[in-house]
Amino acid sequence: MIRLFIATLLLINGFGSLAYGDEKTPDDSFVIGTFSYPPLLHKGKDGAFSGTLGETVKLICEKAALNCRFKILPLKRVYQELRGGKVDALVTLDLGQFPKCCLISKWRSPWAAGLFSTLPANEIPKIEKEIYGKKLIVVNGMRSPYSFLPEMDKLAKEGKIKLYVSKHVSSSANMFAKGRAELLWGGEDFTWHLKKIAPHMAYNFRPLLKKNVVLWARKEHQGILDKFDEAVAQLRTEQTIGEDGKLHPDLMAQTYQEPAS
Structure with missing residues (x-):
């Protein structure tokens, strides 16, 4: 099963692409905001979104058949863009900071x-x-x-x-x-x-x-978040995602990219 997922991940083209700044994204895309935080979240050497949590979220999107696009911005700005509806979701800590605009995922990864x-x-x-x-x-x-x-x-x-x-x-x-x-x-x-x-x-x-790192999604995207959470449950059952909320080490070794210099 793990080898099958490795092959699938290496063939992924449309899922998990990276949007830059104010670049417009396709209408069917689910734009996930993030900030550069190596080695968890960052732009890889080939320009693609990566990181230990980045690769995990990309696989969840692929499993859920979501056209996820990732927007890397400064920390303060990406928080503002989630509240203002300029991004659909955000990967960050669960500090209870977005209860008015957003819903929290069932996916989580412990962080200290x-x-x-x-x-x-x-x-x-x-x-x-x-x-x-x-x-x-x-x-x-x-x-x-x-x-x-x-x-x-x-x-x-x-x-x-x-x-x-x-x-x-x-x-x-x-x-x-x-x-x-x-x-x-x-x-x-x-x-x-x-x-x-x-x-x-x-x-x-x-x-x-x-605390836990989670995905905060805007409330109008409840249906997309449900698909995301369903994919998380399936990947856990398949042991593709571990108790730490990250990809199986074999998968991570095949997909993770070091940050761009």
């Missing part, structure tokens, strides 16, 4: 975030007060840090923490590797970036948030 630090593991903050007086790097537009520090902006303004806001995940990892701050907020997948940037760097990680 927390603090990376050059401090000893037992000295990494566990509560807000323990971070006072320290330097912290966050990625612009990332909402998960506020689950740990709801008043993060206020704390920075009051001088209780020194806050550095980077434009991208890669730049935040660069800042951390260069010693700009002793703390970096990020997902567990930030290790992928740190290994590339500073393979010999010593650091610790304290997970402080556990």
Whole structure:
């Protein structure tokens, strides 16, 4: 069964294509917004949409016979486009942030975030007060840090923490590797970036948030979301998607592309 799916995936042409910026898409397409977040979501070396979660969602679309097109945009903008109806759906965390416009998929993939630090593991903050007086790097537009520090902006303004806001995940990892701050907020997948940037760097990680990555679909696309969820159930039964919500490793090895440089 796995070999059959590998062959099918390698022949896919129309499913999971990538739309750019304000490019118009076919009327029958289901436009899924996303942002660049390697190695989970990104544009591959040949220009196609890829990533561990990207390849998974592409297969679900193919199984459901949906003409999915993916639109990679900056994080803040893609959130706005979902709320404004310029994209039909969005792959992102379930933080309960879109209840008015959207429905949530039954597909989910566990994700953890927390603090990376050059401090000893037992000295990494566990509560807000323990971070006072320290330097912290966050990625612009990332909402998960506020689950740990709801008043993060206020704390920075009051001088209780020194806050550095980077434009991208890669730049935040660069800042951390260069010693700009002793703390970096990020997902567990930030290790992928740190290994590339500073393979010999010593650091610790304290997970402080556990959530699921899901597909948020606009309410007017209930029927499409139902097809998507039905495909997820079938792929789980076939063991093509695992408990982690990602493709079987054999499939992933055949389809995953490294990010474009």
